[in-house]
Amino acid sequence: MLSLTEENYLKAIYHLSDGGSKAVLTNELAEAMSTKAASVTDMIKKLSAKEVITYEKYYGVNVTIKGKSEALIVIRKHRLWETFLVEKLGFAWDEVHDVAEQLEHINSPRLIEKLDEFLGYPKVDPHGDPIPDNKGKIKLQPQVPVDQLQVGFQGKIAAVKDSDSNLLKYLDKIGAKPGVKIKVLGKEEYDESMEILIEDHRVFISKEVSQNILVVG
Amino acid sequence: MLSLTEENYLKAIYHLSDGGSKAVLTNELAEAMSTKAASVTDMIKKLSAKEVITYEKYYGVNVTIKGKSEALIVIRKHRLWETFLVEKLGFAWDEVHDVAEQLEHINSPRLIEKLDEFLGYPKVDPHGDPIPDNKGKIKLQPQVPVDQLQVGFQGKIAAVKDSDSNLLKYLDKIGAKPGVKIKVLGKEEYDESMEILIEDHRVFISKEVSQNILVVG
DNA sequence: GTATATTTTTAGATTAGCCTAAAAAATAAT
DNA sequence: ATTATTTTTTAGGCTAATCTAAAAATATAC
The missing domain is CATH 1.10.10.10 (Winged helix-like DNA-binding domain superfamily/Winged helix DNA-binding domain)
Incomplete structure (x- = not known):
């Protein structure tokens, strides 16, 4: 304990x-x-x-293994509570952290199972982070490059391929960094360029760039 | 603080x-x-x-006045959380106390206001106890324990003392929960046990139990 | 490769909340 | 009204979590 x-x-x-x-x-x-x-x-x-x-x-x-499992239980609680605060109580996704920091320490396995059920067994929290299951298993989602996404897709940037320094500078400029929400608005057939929403602003990216941004659902 | x-x-x-x-x-x-x-x-x-x-x-x-106000804030939180656990998460009314004891200490006025709104501004918790408003005002109705009632009294269960889980289970079994109609049929002098009508069926209760059921006229 | 700087650990105190044992105050008994 | 009993307080210590200051280990510089 x-x-x-x-x-x-x-x-x-x-x-x-x-x-x-x-x-x-x-x-x-x-x-x-x-x-x-x-x-x-x-x-x-x-x-x-x-x-x-x-x-x-x-x-x-x-x-240790034991430590990981205990940490994941806390993280599960944190993310379920964040989901509750946003989905049910109408908090904005950027004001939930401090409250969730407190709620994550409530000790009642039954409460967490009930809360999970009440929320409809969500897979990710409002920030797009995965919610570990009740065994402490975290389902790490496959990372897909943006160029393979369908129009309408919504997710979170998981990583960027950091080969070229100029590319990284560009990605930084358009705000494309891990953790940021992303949505595919459109795809141009002839050159495979795309229009995407990064956090809250629209950008056009070339095929080359789209291949270097990895996202998760 | x-x-x-x-x-x-x-x-x-x-x-x-x-x-x-x-x-x-x-x-x-x-x-x-x-x-x-x-x-x-x-x-x-x-x-x-x-x-x-x-x-x-x-x-x-x-x-002190200040102390009362602070105590009532905690009580408000406790009772709102109990209501949430029963109404929204489907807990039985006799299993919420321990969890609410933890939740009542979460410090976030905004959370409590949002929770209150989410629950539809309830006036009483699942035990029938009044929920103080956000100014710490509590509307108290005089609650009398059953053992002090006269034979023939008719009223409604207002609350039960929610300290002991075993007692709560027993009360649940005999149907003694807030809102239920109650009538005193008889009183045994030598051990102060009582015969009462709960909703529609007759039960015999010991003095100990009768002290833990609170009624209003 | 010795000297300097950084990082980490130990040593010793502090505060909150709790304990036991003993002293002091209040209450009850004769 | 003294004595006995109960209740409450004081005295002194313990543990968890923190701190500052100093010592020890590691890393860096010349």
Whole structure:
């Protein structure tokens, strides 16, 4: 059983490690938690003792299987609550985070199952992030390049192919970065250029560009 | 600003004092909070410093105006959440208390206003208890426990004391829920058990049970 | 490859909330 | 009205989570 504070640290570690794929340094974590490195060291020892992370001095921390599962439960709760706030209570998608940060710590598996059912078992939250299922499994969606999308498609930018620096600069200019909402408005047959909505503004992109933006449903 | 623990103490004081109409003793409070008298004395000092209660040594504590208002905000949240859990998520009315105990501490005035709106501005919660408005005003109707009623009394169940889950299950079984018609058929002198009519069927209840059913005329 | 800078850890305090044991005040009993 | 009992408070300690300041380990620079 984790305390509220421990739960928050674990979640931060999970995110900073990209879901457990790399080690997290003490200072990074201190920054993320708005606290001091010394406090982080203390907490790291506690979380190690509870076997949700492994810890090597002066090297960093890694999430264990158990830790991942616990982190995903919190993330599931966070994203279900965000969905509730937007879909049912009429919050704007950018004002839900702080409240969801509190709600995610409510401890009642039954409540979460009921909430999930009430929301119609949503797959993604209002930001487009996937909602882990009740086993803690996160269904990572296949990333599709924009040029293969149908007109009308709505989703979120998952990644961009970062081969060319000029391309990245251009993508940055039009606001095409991971996490941003995207919608396909139109497709020109003869040159395969596209008209898309990035966040809230319309842009025309060439086939070349469209091949380099990866999205998820 | 009160901590979670302070909020729970204040709420208990509010209830034990019958909404601020009498002083609460240290041991009473210790009992209610499942803690020791010494801890209560400590907390009393903190709550006095924050001016939500007044405190006279060896006499007891009283809620201040400010304290009442803060307690009522928590009670409002508790009862709105209980309503949500029953009305929207399909919880049974006797399984909501523990979850609502957690949810009542979520701090977001906007959330509560939105929730209130979503629920259609309910006046009472699933136990029949009145929901304070957003100014902290509570419309109280005099509620009398069944054990104090005369034979022949007819009325309506207004609320049940929602402390014990086993009791709530029992009450649910005999159909004793808010809104239901009730009539006192008889009273046994030697053990103070009673025979009552709940909606349409006769039941015998012990004194203990009769003390936990509150009715209005 | 030694010196300097950065990062991380230890050491020692602090605060909130709780505890036990003992002292003090209030209440009850004779 | 003293004594006995109950209630409440004080005294002193414990744990979780935080802090500052200093020491230790690692990384960087010349």
